[in-house]
Amino acid sequence: MSDIKPKTADDLFSFLDSLGIAHTTKRHAPVFTVAESVSLRDEIPGGHTKNLFVKDKKDNYFLLTVEEHATVDLKTVHHVIGAASKVSFGKPEKLMEYLGVIPGAVTAFGVINDTDKNVAIIIDEELMRDEIVNCHPLSNDATTSIASTDLLRFIEATGHAPLVLKVTA
Template sequence: MPKSTEELFAFLDGLGIEVRTVTHPPLFTVADSQALRGEIAGGHTKNLFLKDRKDNFFLVTVDEEATVDLKSVHQKIGAASRVSFGKPEALLDLLGVMPGAVTAFGAINDAQGKVQVVIDSGLMEHEVINAHPLTNTATTSITAGDLVRFLRATGHEPAILKVSE
């Protein structure tokens, strides 16, 4: 059973990580997010749940304005072949979220470490990063350093790479 938002917040609190969360109507796309979020400071994320032909899974997190070339990103992230979007069933099974709520915080649900987390180096230039807390009805702000600390605490060493164009 995937962790709840409350369990995520308890995990973050247990690590001594302070976050700020704003609730809002459900957001499914970056355009929805830009139109409805109001003024939340920091970098806002776009997340790509990808898989290669050998069923290796990747969560690529970039700035919402970033462009990722799906025809060549496999070379940057170390995939065994070109990548495609992972199926919603795999997304739910591995990260515990539905399409529209994909987030780096989903790493808390990948206890077996089947998903390689990749964060675009451009996103890490922001002091604060904003992501869905396992639901698309809220946005949680976390410092870039604390996001990395969270990911490591879940057993995911994030690859911080230049993946955007």
């Protein structure tokens, strides 16, 4: 386990700025579930995300970022994402080690902390139909809005190759 301190929201915003990526952030009370965050929909337009941190039996890790109400079949998604076996949820310790976030704050922006590229990031193609995508900025007390195409640019700038796949039912 590395002793590298996870990046903060300010680090994330500076990185986005350095890439010339427009973003807006709305602070709110911490939300831990999609159900809790629904009250913010009127205030924050665009596609809202649900993120699943999963692993296969060979300890390959994946972050699936999908639209908040989408259904992911964990029994079959391994066929789509190229996992070695059916997937299960990754442990909170690995979530913090690899993506620098806690459960309830999982976000596509977490790849900024995955400097060793331990996690493959998959964005659901349905989510990419939204012009604006909303993700937690490494904590669950704010929501950052970014163009969906810029989300892919951000992921690529972290050294990851985002896979846009149909992972939802």
